[in-house]
Amino acid sequence: MSKQFDLIVIGAGPGGYIAAIRAAQLGLHVACIDAWKNKQGGPAPGGTCTNVGCIPSKALLQSSEHYEHAGKHFGDHGISLSDLKMDMSKMLGRKDAVVKQNNDGILYLFKKNKVSFFHGHGSFSGKQDGGFEVIVRGPAEESLVAPQVIVATGSTARALPQAPFDEQNIVSNEGALNLAAVPKKLGVIGSGVIGLEMGSVWRRLGAEVTVLEGLPQFLGAADEQIAKEAHKAFTRQGLKIELGVKVGDIQSTKRGVKVAYANAKGESQTLEVDKLIVSIGRVPNTQGLNAEAVGLQLDERGAIAVDAQCRSNVAGIWAVGDVVRGPMLAHKAEEEGVAVAERLAGQHGHVNFNTIPWVIYTSPEIAWVGQTEQQLKAAGRAYKSGTFPFLANGRARALGDTTGMVKMLADDQTDEILGVHIVGPMASELIAECVMAMEFRASSEDIARICHAHPSLSESTKEAALAVDKRTLNF
Ligand code: FAD
Ligand code: NAI
Numbered sequence: 215m216s217k218q219f220d221l222i223v224i225g226a227g228p229g230g231y232i233a234a235i236r237a238a239q240l241g242l243h244v245a246c247i248d249a250w251k252n253k254q255g256g257p258a259p260g261g262t263c264t265n266v267g268c269i270p271s272k273a274l275l276q277s278s279e280h281y282e283h284a285g286k287h288f289g290d291h292g293i294s295l296s297d298l299k300m301d302m303s304k305m306l307g308r309k310d311a312v313v314k315q316n317n318d319g320i321l322y323l324f325k326k327n328k329v330s331f332f333h334g335h336g337s338f339s340g341k342q343d344g345g346f347e348v349i350v351r352g353p354a355e356e357s358l359v360a361p362q363v364i365v366a367t368g369s370t371a372r373a374l375p376q377a378p379f380d381e382q383n384i385v386s387n388e389g390a391l392n393l394a395a396v397p398k399k400l401g402v403i404g405s406g407v408i409g410l411e412m413g414s415v416w417r418r419l420g421a422e423v424t425v426l427e428g429l430p431q432f433l434g435a436a437d438e439q440i441a442k443e444a445h446k447a448f449t450r451q452g453l454k455i456e457l458g459v460k461v462g463d464i465q466s467t468k469r470g471v472k473v474a475y476a477n478a479k480g481e482s483q484t485l486e487v488d489k490l491i492v493s494i495g496r497v498p499n500t501q502g503l504n505a506e507a508v509g510l511q512l513d514e515r516g517a518i519a520v521d522a523q524c525r526s527n528v529a530g531i532w533a534v535g536d537v538v539r540g541p542m543l544a545h546k547a548e549e550e551g552v553a554v555a556e557r558l559a560g561q562h563g564h565v566n567f568n569t570i571p572w573v574i575y576t577s578p579e580i581a582w583v584g585q586t587e588q589q590l591k592a593a594g595r596a597y598k599s600g601t602f603p604f605l606a607n608g609r610a611r612a613l614g615d616t617t618g619m620v621k622m623l624a625d626d627q628t629d630e631i632l633g634v635h636i637v638g639p640m641a642s643e644l645i646a647e648c649v650m651a652m653e654f655r656a657s658s659e660d661i662a663r664i665c666h667a668h669p670s671l672s673e674s675t676k677e678a679a680l681a682v683d684k685r686t687l688n689f
Contacts, residue, residue, distance in 0.1 A: 216357040217330075218344050219245045221558060223364045224336040224503070226250075227261020228544040229535025230366030231320050233551030238327040240559035245358050246329050247336035247350050252317065257333040259320040260313075261368050262536070263544040266388045269316050271411055273309040274391060275575050278418035282577075290614055300419060302395060309391070332356060337504040338363075345530065346508060362530050362558055365510075365518055366551065367503060369496040369536035374403065377464035383471050383489060384464070387412070390491045396420045401473055401487035405432060405455055407574050408493035413453055414576045423453050424485055426475055428494075430458040435572070437586040437635040439601075439621060444580050444637050447617050451577075459483075464490070498537045513539070523563075524554050532558075546570050569652045573642040578617045581641035583649045584633030587623060596626035600658065600681025602674045604638045606689040609669040615639040620678035622648075622658055629657035629682070640671050647675055658682040 223234040226248035234246040250265055252258040258265055281300050288295060324331045334352020341347070345361035371386035373379050381389035390412045396419045402409045405427035417423040432455065433441040448455060458478030465472045471490040477483050498517040505512065511527040513519040518533035520526050526533055532554045535547030546565070553563030574580040590597045601621045604610035618638025624631050634648035651661055661679035666672045673688075680686045 216342075216344070216347060216359040217245070219243050219330070219358060219360040221245070221362045221364065221555075222247065222336075222346070222348050222358050222360040223366060224348065225261065225366035225368055225535075225537075226259035226320065226331070227366060227368045227535060227547060228263045229368070229537075229547030229551045230261070230364065231259055231323070231551075232548040233364050233366060233534060233555045234329045235323055235327045236552045236555035237558060238329045240555060240561070242555075242558065244329045245332060245360065246324065247332045247334060247348065247358070249333075249335040249352075251333075252314070257321065257331070258313075258317045259324075259331070260316050261366075262387075263547075264316045264320070265313060266391060268544050270309045270313050270391045271387075271408075271415075272575055273312045274305070274415045275411060277305045277308065278415045279577060282418040287614060300396075306392065306394075332358070335502055337502055338507040338510070339504065340507050363532070364551070364554055365500075365503065365526075365531065365533040365537060366535050366547065367499045367537050368547075369542055370499050370501075371492070372495045372497050374461065374464065374492055374494065376462075377466070377490070377492060379492065380466065383466045385489060385491055387491075387493065389489075390416075390493075393489060397488035398422065399424070399470075399487040401426065401471060401485050401490040403461055403473070403490065403492045404428075404494040405457075406493060406495065409491065410448070410453075410574055410576050412491055412493065414448075414451075417451065417453055424487070425453060425455045426459045426461060426473070426485065427455060427457050428459060428461070430478065432457060433580070435586075436580060436582060437621060437633070438588055440580060440582065440619075440635045440637045443618055444574075444576070444578065447578050447637070448576070466490075496536065496542055500537065515539075523557060524550050540567065541570060541572070543570065543572070566653065569649050571645045571649050573645065575642060578615075578638045579641035580637050581645035582633065582635040583645055584631070584652055585623065586633060586635065587621075590623060590632060595632070597632060598624050598626050598629075598658075598682050600624075600678045600683070600686075602677035602681050602686060602689055604671070604674055606677075607669075607671060607674045609671050609673070610639055612669065613639060613671075620644070620674045622661075622675075622678040622682050624658040624682050629659055631656055631658055631661070634675070634678070636675075638671075638674075644671055644675055647672060 220242040223246040250258040334350040344359040400421040402425040460476045462474040473485040534550035556563030605616045621635045623633040658679040
């Protein structure tokens with residue numbers, strides 16, 4: 215006997231579980247299916263983000279940053295320590311406990327919102343009277359039917375064809391979050407978001423880290439000036455970043471990994487490391503979904519093809535998050551999930567793709583929203599620019615963290631803010647004000663006129679806005 219619902223959500227990552235909760239809040243009878251298992255084989259909803267992504271990486275970034283501060287910066291405050299040690303199993307245990315709190319939190323939210331949760335793998339089996347049939351293969355096999363389905367099956371790490379992941383020596387994000395000991399030498403392929411965040415974690419804990427990047431420029435998606443500043447800071451910290459390389463043969467032995475590559479000058483090189491993280495992007499995950507059973511179309515990247523409203527080619531089937539086009543970010547997945555749930559309830563859900571913030575949680579943090587200077591130039595848009603360095607901010611000096619700047623770009627004529635780019639302390643938090651300003655289509659003058667608390671890092675945002683009009687007060 216099939217169980218009938220108004221909506222079935224496949225996947226309980228940030229896209230899926232948030233869509234399920236929002237739809238249930240709006241009165242729909244909702245089932246959410248998720249396959250992720252914890253170490254005991256039990257359910258672990260939250261997807262990549264909670265289990266092997268955003269949450270555990272931020273837990274390790276925090277632990278490793280404390281360790282680095284204790285070893286390198288406490289002395290500046292007159293605090294001395296001797297015999298500083300890192301207990302690796304405690305650090306990893308704490309990270310696992312943070313993950314579990316989030317898994318349990320989602321199970322609680324499902325109960326609170328009356329979402330029926332099914333632990334297992336969901337796949338389409340076809341269409342019948344009540345809508346689409348999805349079979350769940352888990353502890354038991356169940357048949358669920360609903361007229362509406364949201365696919366939120368996320369993404370998986372992309373491997374290099376010559377070096378499949380063994381999660382021991384050649385690791386994806388999963389292995390990178392679980393190295394039992396600090397490798398003496400760590401190689402990272404790809405200087406994108408994961409490469410920089412995980413490279414920073416292991417460098418802070420004592421690994422000698424070399425990052426090999428295929429592109430000739432560093433952080434191509436970021437504003438060039440910000441990327442340059444970040445590159446300088448990471449290099450100063452000891453992260454070795456080689457740009458413009460071509461990775462060749464990769465050999466994994468009992469003792470480690472040998473990577474053959476050509477450097478930017480075309481010279482043959484070999485990098486020998488104990489562990490290798492491969493972080494060269496992610497691929498949409500539709501494995502085992504049996505999309506063919508309902509005629510669901512994929513695009514050339516293997517993502518589910520959807521329109522701007524997340525509608526697939528099959529009426530009644532929607533898709534959100536990493537499994538569709540657009541940036542692979544948890545908050546983008548969530549926004550799409552909410553918007554689809556609201557559309558299903560007859561409301562006007564919306565996602566503004568122009569104001570999705572990006573954050574890289576390294577130290578210094580990097581965050582941006584809107585367009586970069588190079589994008590504005592390429593589009594031929596007349597703009598004004600204002601920057602303010604944290605070096606001139608009182609709070610940053612008191613914190614002992616004056617690296618970086620806030621950079622604001624505004625339309626030359628209307629003064630509307632077109633982009634804000636930050637590298638420096640707490641950029642992840644500072645960017646929220648800028649996202650809100652852009653949502654309200656604020657001008658740089660609007661920010662410049664707002665009273666910001668003193669002393670705070672956010673005064674740098676106000677000063678960057680003043681700098682657009684060439685009238686900074688503290689620089
Ligand atoms: P996912 O989170 O991948 O969830 C999909 C879920 O669906 C999974 O639980 C999977 O098991 C389940 N599933 C798949 N197929 C089926 C099926 N057939 N049946 C049942 N269940 C199925 N983003 C940020 O915004 N900020 C960050 O700081 C950040 N850090 C990251 C760090 C790392 C190391 C990584 C790898 C990613 C990070 N991301 C971050 C990206 C973020 O994790 C993803 O964008 C986000 O998880 C996408 O959400 P989703 O719901 O689309 O998919
Ligand atoms: P990425 O797309 O951020 O970076 C991949 C990097 O690898 C790029 O710089 C690319 O040029 C390089 N590359 C690709 N192929 C290569 C090759 N063969 N040799 C050398 N270099 C190569 O992908 P990443 O870091 O794997 O992360 C995946 C996604 O996960 C991110 O794009 C992001 O959407 C998400 N994420 C978000 C985080 C955040 O928001 N803080 C943190 C971590 C991940």
